[in-house]
Amino acid sequence: MTKLSELVNHLFEYKKTSNQDPIINSIEMDSRLVKNGSLFICIEGYTVDGHNFAKEAIKNGAVAILAEKPVDVEVPVILVKDTKRSMAIIANVFYDHPTTKLTLIGVTGTNGKTTTTHLIEKILNDAKKQTGLIGTMYMKIANETIETKNTTPESLALQQVFSKMVEKNVDTAIMEVSSHALHLGRVRGCDFDIAVFTNLTQDHLDYHETMEAYRNAKGLLFAQLGNSYSHQSRKIAVLNSDDQASKEYEKMTAAQIVTYGIDQKSDITATNIRITAQGTSFDVNAFGKEAPVSLKMIGKFSVYNALAAMATCLVDGVPLEVIINSLEEVEGVSGRFEPVDAGQAFTVVVDYAHTPDSLENVLQTVREFAKGDIYVVVGCGGDRDKTKRPLMAKIASELGDFVVLTSDNPRSEDPKQIILDMEKGLSDQHKSTSMIDRREAITYAVKQANPNDVIVIAGKGHETYQIIGKETSFFDDRVVATEAIKELLKNGH
Numbered sequence: 001m002t003k004l005s006e007l008v009n010h011l012f013e014y015k016k017t018s019n020q021d022p023i024i025n026s027i028e029m030d031s032r033l034v035k036n037g038s039l040f041i042c043i044e045g046y047t048v049d050g051h052n053f054a055k056e057a058i059k060n061g062a063v064a065i066l067a068e069k070p071v072d073v074e075v076p077v078i079l080v081k082d083t084k085r086s087m088a089i090i091a092n093v094f095y096d097h098p099t100t101k102l103t104l105i106g107v108t109g110t111n112g113k114t115t116t117t118h119l120i121e122k123i124l125n126d127a128k129k130q131t132g133l134i135g136t137m138y139m140k141i142a143n144e145t146i147e148t149k150n151t152t153p154e155s156l157a158l159q160q161v162f163s164k165m166v167e168k169n170v171d172t173a174i175m176e177v178s179s180h181a182l183h184l185g186r187v188r189g190c191d192f193d194i195a196v197f198t199n200l201t202q203d204h205l206d207y208h209e210t211m212e213a214y215r216n217a218k219g220l221l222f223a224q225l226g227n228s229y230s231h232q233s234r235k236i237a238v239l240n241s242d243d244q245a246s247k248e249y250e251k252m253t254a255a256q257i258v259t260y261g262i263d264q265k266s267d268i269t270a271t272n273i274r275i276t277a278q279g280t281s282f283d284v285n286a287f288g289k290e291a292p293v294s295l296k297m298i299g300k301f302s303v304y305n306a307l308a309a310m311a312t313c314l315v316d317g318v319p320l321e322v323i324i325n326s327l328e329e330v331e332g333v334s335g336r337f338e339p340v341d342a343g344q345a346f347t348v349v350v351d352y353a354h355t356p357d358s359l360e361n362v363l364q365t366v367r368e369f370a371k372g373d374i375y376v377v378v379g380c381g382g383d384r385d386k387t388k389r390p391l392m393a394k395i396a397s398e399l400g401d402f403v404v405l406t407s408d409n410p411r412s413e414d415p416k417q418i419i420l421d422m423e424k425g426l427s428d429q430h431k432s433t434s435m436i437d438r439r440e441a442i443t444y445a446v447k448q449a450n451p452n453d454v455i456v457i458a459g460k461g462h463e464t465y466q467i468i469g470k471e472t473s474f475f476d477d478r479v480v481a482t483e484a485i486k487e488l489l490k491n492g493h
């Protein structure tokens with residue numbers, strides 16, 4: 001509980017409509033969540049304008065409003081230039097600067113964020129640290145799991161969850177930091193200690209428009225990594241030296257740099273990489289210390305994720321032996337290169353590849369061990385980067401033997417049109433078919449596959465839903481594939 005004045009005093013410039021100084025016992029940016037004693041922050045969104053919900057917020061108990069446009073209401077209104085920017089500041093004060101009380105690790109990059117954060121979580125847990133996690137699949141505080149809508153939530157939700165982490169004695173929070181979040185200021189006020197970069201390839205051009213703008217958005221994480229050497233904690237940027245963008249991020253940060261990579265000279269490197277259907281082994285050299293590593297995860301991209309996690313945990317003080325033991329135990333991350341085995345004679349893999357680069361990596365990896373044909377079942381999300389559609393179809397048809405184009409989450413778009421956009425990229429029309437219904441597409445691939453073939457079902461990974469129009473219904477690639485296989489086996493195939 002804080003007085004309104006104690007919160008707004010931290011803003012350099014504001015106007016208030018009343019001298020009343022109510023006690024604020026919660027801050028909300030959604031009128032539907034407002035309770036008695038809330039401060040309601042009006043945000044002008046992409047869909048609706050939060051200022052239009054000020055009256056509803058008051059009906060629900062709001063005792064003050066923070067707005068950037070005049071609102072005609074009975075309770076005190078604080079008028080600021082930019083409510084989103086002010087929200088990050090006020091939320092930090094209200095929750096008493098939680099990120100200064102724990103080690104905060106932020107992971108950004110086009111692909112591998114969820115995987116890398118989970119690897120870091122596993123290593124730190126094995127090193128007896130209490131962790132919190134924020135990302136695409138969920139937020140976790142110790143053993144409690146909380147559902148999330150966004151990979152990186154708004155500043156208000158973030159500060160609230162960090163304060164819960166502090167309450168639960170979490171010492172390290174690991175979070176995925178999306179480019180949208182960086183660009184929209186969702187992580188303003190987060191006191192990062194370690195910022196990790198995985199890689200930069202095409203995605204989200206619907207939002208960022210150019211690769212340069214997309215690269216710069218990710219760069220904000222490194223620019224935000226603290227600029228004061230007087231602070232007690234060390235600030236470290238962990239960069240992938242095989243990715244060109246790292247050179248830019250190096251310039252953007254005042255923090256110390258630790259690098260990892262395979263091709264370029266780095267602090268932490270992997271050599272002698274061997275990939276089989278069972279796993280990936282390599283020799284690591286970390287600051288001159290060498291050791292063999294044997295992962296259950298498959299592919300060169302898994303080596304990159306492992307190196308990123310290793311570098312981060314070494315920086316955080318975990319001994320190399322502990323790190324390697326942990327990594328060697330990891331079976332994989334839900335929905336990432338996840339095998340579906342229902343007794344069939346062919347291989348089925350569900351993967352979250354939803355960008356050209358990730359699809360290429362996954363299919364190249366499958367090529368290395370596939371003894372039969374590769375079937376690729378893939379779609380592209382609606383209301384997302386349209387330019388990746390033909391590219392993904394091209395990669396699927398070049399690296400796969402047969403492609404089944406289908407729907408991902410069409411959202412507000414016409415699924416037929418999304419598939420037409422994809423079809424333009426097919427390198428060989430004769431080796432593909434298109435089916436709008438994803439269940440039908442998966443079932444078709446299962447029926448066609450011969451022993452030793454591999455079916456890669458890409459794009460939805462861990463997702464347990466499909467969004468068509470405004471409807472979200474249960475859909476899980478792993479469940480659908482299992483059902484299709486069982487049906488096939490029941491019919492004696």
Ligand SMILES: CC(=O)N[C@H]1[C@@H](OP(=O)(O)OP(=O)(O)OC[C@H]2O[C@@H](n3ccc(=O)[nH]c3=O)[C@H](O)[C@@H]2O)O[C@H](CO)[C@@H](O)[C@@H]1O[C@H](C)C(=O)N[C@@H](C)C(=O)N[C@H](CCC(=O)O)C(=O)O
Nearest residue numbers: 029030031043045046047048050053150151152154178180
């Ligand atoms: C484009 C975008 O980022 N949109 C985000 C934005 O939604 P919006 O601007 O449409 O919000 P809005 O519905 O117009 O609402 C405006 C305001 O009115 C309020 N409101 C609304 C209705 C009501 O009855 N009462 C009320 O007070 C809302 O709480 C909000 O404060 O603010 C919402 C609340 O924070 C986000 O959930 C939402 O993310 C949507 C779901 C989304 O799909 N975002 C994607 C593009 C995204 O951010 N993705 C990245 C990951 C990308 C990656 O993995 O690489 C992510 O971090 O998730």
Ligand SMILES: Nc1ncnc2c1ncn2[C@@H]1O[C@H](COP(=O)(O)OP(=O)(O)OP(=O)(O)O)[C@@H](O)[C@H]1O
Nearest residue numbers: 110111112113114115136301304336351352353358
């Ligand atoms: N380091 C990597 N480089 C390239 N591709 C990768 C890498 N790691 C994982 N992938 C591929 O990308 C897919 C998504 O991985 P992951 O969920 O870890 O990425 P993410 O960055 O969290 O994605 P999102 O932006 O959706 O949150 C995986 O299923 C795999 O196909």
Ligand SMILES: N[C@H](CCC[C@H](N)C(=O)O)C(=O)O
Nearest residue numbers: 354380381384408409459460
């Ligand atoms: N974080 C990514 C996830 C895409 C997953 C894919 N299944 C889709 O729905 O497009 C995004 O929101 O663009």
Ligand SMILES: [Mg+2]
Nearest residue numbers: 113114136176
């Ligand atoms: Mg993710």
